[in-house]
Amino acid sequence: MTHAVPRVDAMKPSKPGPTRTAPPRPPDKFPGGGRYPAYLAFGACGAFLMISASLLTRGIWALGNGEAAWDAYRAGLGHPAYLVYHVAAFLGLTWFVLRLFRLFPATQPYRIGPLKRPPDAVLVAGLYGLFFTVLAVGTLFLGGAML
Amino acid sequence: MSEVKKTIVVTRFDPDKDEVPKTQSYEIPVQDDWKVLEALNYIKDNVDPTLSHRWSCRMAVCGSCGMNVNGEPKLTCKDPISSYGDTIEVAPLANFPVVRDLVVELEGFMDKFKAVKPWIIAAKERAAEEGTHRQSPDELADFKSFSMCINCMLCYSACPVVSNEPDFLGPAALALGHRYNQDSRDEGADERNEIFRDEGGIFSCSYANECTEVCPKGVNPSGAIQQAKLNNVVDWAKSFVVPRRKSS
Numbered sequence: 106m107t108h109a110v111p112r113v114d115a116m117k118p119s120k121p122g123p124t125r126t127a128p129p130r131p132p133d134k135f136p137g138g139g140r141y142p143a144y145l146a147f148g149a150c151g152a153f154l155m156i157s158a159s160l161l162t163r164g165i166w167a168l169g170n171g172e173a174a175w176d177a178y179r180a181g182l183g184h185p186a187y188l189v190y191h192v193a194a195f196l197g198l199t200w201f202v203l204r205l206f207r208l209f210p211a212t213q214p215y216r217i218g219p220l221k222r223p224p225d226a227v228l229v230a231g232l233y234g235l236f237f238t239v240l241a242v243g244t245l246f247l248g249g250a251m252l
Numbered sequence: 253m254s255e256v257k258k259t260i261v262v263t264r265f266d267p268d269k270d271e272v273p274k275t276q277s278y279e280i281p282v283q284d285d286w287k288v289l290e291a292l293n294y295i296k297d298n299v300d301p302t303l304s305h306r307w308s309c310r311m312a313v314c315g316s317c318g319m320n321v322n323g324e325p326k327l328t329c330k331d332p333i334s335s336y337g338d339t340i341e342v343a344p345l346a347n348f349p350v351v352r353d354l355v356v357e358l359e360g361f362m363d364k365f366k367a368v369k370p371w372i373i374a375a376k377e378r379a380a381e382e383g384t385h386r387q388s389p390d391e392l393a394d395f396k397s398f399s400m401c402i403n404c405m406l407c408y409s410a411c412p413v414v415s416n417e418p419d420f421l422g423p424a425a426l427a428l429g430h431r432y433n434q435d436s437r438d439e440g441a442d443e444r445n446e447i448f449r450d451e452g453g454i455f456s457c458s459y460a461n462e463c464t465e466v467c468p469k470g471v472n473p474s475g476a477i478q479q480a481k482l483n484n485v486v487d488w489a490k491s492f493v494v495p496r497r498k499s500s
Contacts, residue, residue, distance in 0.1 A: 114418045116348045116408060118359030125267040126349035126357050131415050132462070133323030133346060141412065144460040208461055212478035214434075215393045 143204060150201035153194045164247075179247065206232045258282045258333065260291050262303065263343040265350050273350060275341075276300075282333050288342065289317050289328035292354075304353040312468055315404035318345055319354050325406035327468040345409035361405055364421045368429030368447060373440025391436040398431035398476050400469045407463035407473050419452030423463035423473035426454055430476040433483070445484055454480045 113128040135141050167178035210225035245251045265273035278295050296303045307317040312330040320343040348356035407423035408414050433441040448454045454477050463473040
């Protein structure tokens, strides 16, 4: 659990030195300033990922249990609480992928397997292409257009 | 060169007298081509010789002069004073115990540094008659950016995980370990990956990316850690198919 007060043993040496030291301070702008709110929001979006993954698992289970189970699952998704959740999850996951896709190219190694990494623009275009494809397929599937 | 007055608010701490750090303001004339370090040196030389701060090369190579300037970890020899307003707050690096004024305790950092075995590990010593170890430009490029670290510790100061997980090895140490794992001359990846996967290793990183944002040398420690995570997951998955080699 992250909190604004650092542990006094942060970066403490294994053997105490000869001089008394003042305890460490937390990063000055943590948690509300600078780039930290974006990081915390990014982490908080993990809740949407977890809940959405559970819903998806339930959908797959329903799909394997016959038409009645699948129709009941889809009808359940039309409940107002689910609709509110879907809007929040869509906004949260969109925010999540925007940040992830911005950071992703910098995490790629110089070579990916035997090939040199493609230019950042190609990587980002590929990621957005994948995101919109999954979004479109998911929407069509849950909307009943693909079954 | 134009000269203006600026107020430098410096954190002071004397371990013999002070219970907690306090601040002290100095109004000094500064030239607009100065770096923040030059303002501190001016104070030390002309106003208050008791001020303690670390510096050496003045050209962003030695990594000694890292401090928090207006709340952001900066290499003060590289940080133009003209980019700030009339008042500049200079504090010791966050997340480190403070020895005196702007000087922080380095031993904790050195302990973490050594933990990742930042040296070439070879299964056997190379005989002199075998000649030099050849490395292609592509093999060098696999790790070169990670070897540019100057150990300035700005990444530790910015990292929110370092504040809260004392065991976390931290950005620079993990990036350096990954640098050796990527080196074609090295055979110690299995040993280092065990350390990486342990408590306080790569999976403690929650990808705040602050280390990469503040790095003055473009090392990208968070990129190194994410690559190391992927390598370790692939290594773990492979272990179900191919028996893992025993570490030497």
